[in-house]
Amino acid sequence: MMLEYVLEKYPASLKLRDGTSVLVRPLGKRDEKRLHKFLLSVPEEERLFIKQSLTDPLSVRDWCRHPDFERNLPLLMMQGSKVIGEATLHRRLGGWKRHIGLITLLTHPEYRGRDVSKVLVTELIGIARHCGLRKLEAEVNGERKIARHVLAQLGFNELLKLDDYVLDMKAVTYDYVLMGLNLKVDEEYAGIG
Numbered sequence: 001m002m003l004e005y006v007l008e009k010y011p012a013s014l015k016l017r018d019g020t021s022v023l024v025r026p027l028g029k030r031d032e033k034r035l036h037k038f039l040l041s042v043p044e045e046e047r048l049f050i051k052q053s054l055t056d057p058l059s060v061r062d063w064c065r066h067p068d069f070e071r072n073l074p075l076l077m078m079q080g081s082k083v084i085g086e087a088t089l090h091r092r093l094g095g096w097k098r099h100i101g102l103i104t105l106l107t108h109p110e111y112r113g114r115d116v117s118k119v120l121v122t123e124l125i126g127i128a129r130h131c132g133l134r135k136l137e138a139e140v141n142g143e144r145k146i147a148r149h150v151l152a153q154l155g156f157n158e159l160l161k162l163d164d165y166v167l168d169m170k171a172v173t174y175d176y177v178l179m180g181l182n183l184k185v186d187e188e189y190a191g192i193g
């Protein structure tokens with residue numbers, strides 16, 4: 001199914017488990033400042049675990065101004081005008097991993113444990129399925145026990161663990177964990193990349 005049809009359901013109003021009313025929608029061109037503010041709310045020690053330098057204003061600007069949802073689809077959770085969570089579906093449009101989406105997740109520190117991440121990743125699982133992806137994967141630092149817990153609750157399994165495999169910005173090593181989920185596919189996606 002075409003991505004544009006799948007995205008027609010957004011913005012979607014939802015309630016979190018504590019009753020907080022929120023809106024879920026894809027990243028928009030005017031989200032630059034609020035997304036940057038959200039990323040800066042992430043504690044320094046956690047930023048060390050994020051792969052890209054997302055707190056760099058120029059990369060945030062590029063992300064907002066030149067969206068390519070076929071490749072990177074960031075879903076935001078908003079409380080009013082504040083970004084409280086973000087999860088992105090990354091796709092490779094060709095090659096041997098074209099059937100596997102990669103997801104990343106991040107929740108504002110003041111909004112953790114309220115299902116923000118579970119709701120966003122559940123939405124991305126639905127989108128991935130409609131787009132014909134067959135699998136999802138997430139690369140997690142072994143220390144991120146909560147991230148592994150959230151993904152496991154959503155049906156992801158640990159596919160691979162490599163001890164002392166990744167480096168943080170201070171050159172300390174951590175275990176690398178690859179988690180994966182098999183999707184039930186709505187339609188065949190077998191285009192040759």
Ligand SMILES: CC(C)(COP(=O)(O)OP(=O)(O)OC[C@H]1O[C@@H](n2cnc3c(N)ncnc32)[C@H](O)[C@@H]1OP(=O)(O)O)[C@@H](O)C(=O)NCCC(=O)NCCS
Pocket residue numbers: 046049085103104105106107108111112113114115116117118119138139140141144146147148149150
């Ligand atoms: C991992 C992360 C995205 C989870 O976000 P979240 O919105 O708090 O997740 P949810 O509320 O949907 O679910 C969290 C689960 O972990 C539990 N949890 C949340 N914070 C916790 C904490 N500090 N201690 C223990 N458990 C915690 C919740 O109770 C819930 O489990 P439950 O349903 O069994 O009660 C968030 O902690 C984060 O942004 N971490 C930094 C970035 C990261 O590690 N990303 C993953 C790599 S891509």
